[in-house]
Amino acid sequence: MERIFVSYIDRGMIIAIDGPLASGKGTLARALAAHFSLPHLDTGSLYRAVAHNMMREGYKFNNTAAAADIARHLNINGIIDADLRTAEVGAGASVVAAMPEVRKALFDFQRKFAANPKGAVLDGRDIGTVICPDADFKFFITARPEIRAERRLKELHAAGDNITLEELTKQIEERDYRDANRADAPLKPTETSIILDTSDMGIDEVIQKAVGIIDGTNK
Numbered sequence: 001m002e003r004i005f006v007s008y009i010d011r012g013m014i015i016a017i018d019g020p021l022a023s024g025k026g027t028l029a030r031a032l033a034a035h036f037s038l039p040h041l042d043t044g045s046l047y048r049a050v051a052h053n054m055m056r057e058g059y060k061f062n063n064t065a066a067a068a069d070i071a072r073h074l075n076i077n078g079i080i081d082a083d084l085r086t087a088e089v090g091a092g093a094s095v096v097a098a099m100p101e102v103r104k105a106l107f108d109f110q111r112k113f114a115a116n117p118k119g120a121v122l123d124g125r126d127i128g129t130v131i132c133p134d135a136d137f138k139f140f141i142t143a144r145p146e147i148r149a150e151r152r153l154k155e156l157h158a159a160g161d162n163i164t165l166e167e168l169t170k171q172i173e174e175r176d177y178r179d180a181n182r183a184d185a186p187l188k189p190t191e192t193s194i195i196l197d198t199s200d201m202g203i204d205e206v207i208q209k210a211v212g213i214i215d216g217t218n219k
Ligand code: C5P
Pocket: 021, 043, 044, 045, 047, 048, 090, 093, 094, 095, 097, 098, 123, 124, 125, 126, 127, 175, 179
């Protein structure tokens, strides 16, 4: 992938990682952040926090005015990570994420994070396309839907959520459809994205491959 050396000097390295649910993008993002000593932002947690606040305040997820207001004054006090990881919050996050008002409200925070002089790793759905079109590296991580459903099921069961594989597969299909077909910032690779299908790869292999690409040893 072509990259401009001067960008390292002017600002830190920005790594954008996009992909659907349970593709492995979050694990890869955390690993790359640790490897290159960069701050990491899981942007999905912002949309999840909006959905969680809506539930806490008794709003339906399709209430655009409430969602936009919550996003503008996002309050993450008292929310723990486990609260954000439920299937219900994830589904709500994808509903509010389709609202341009919500995306707009969360845009500046993400841009500021990416502007950290040290550089940054951001993962989400629109990092390469909208938030950091200037990223040094853009990864698009994907995996077959049945593999993603099995991965996510393990995580949810470990967290005490008893959702069935059938129910989860349906939710994932709905979420994939909504994320890829919304008018504002749909999930899609850019022309320069490095696409990695992690269906048949262990996470260590995925990390090694991405590190190799960034280090220039595996183009
Ligand atoms: O990645 P995660 O599953 O936590 O994201 C939850 C939802 O938030 C996604 O289904 C997607 O609708 C939305 N999202 C988004 N743009 C991002 C990150 C997440 O629209 N950059």
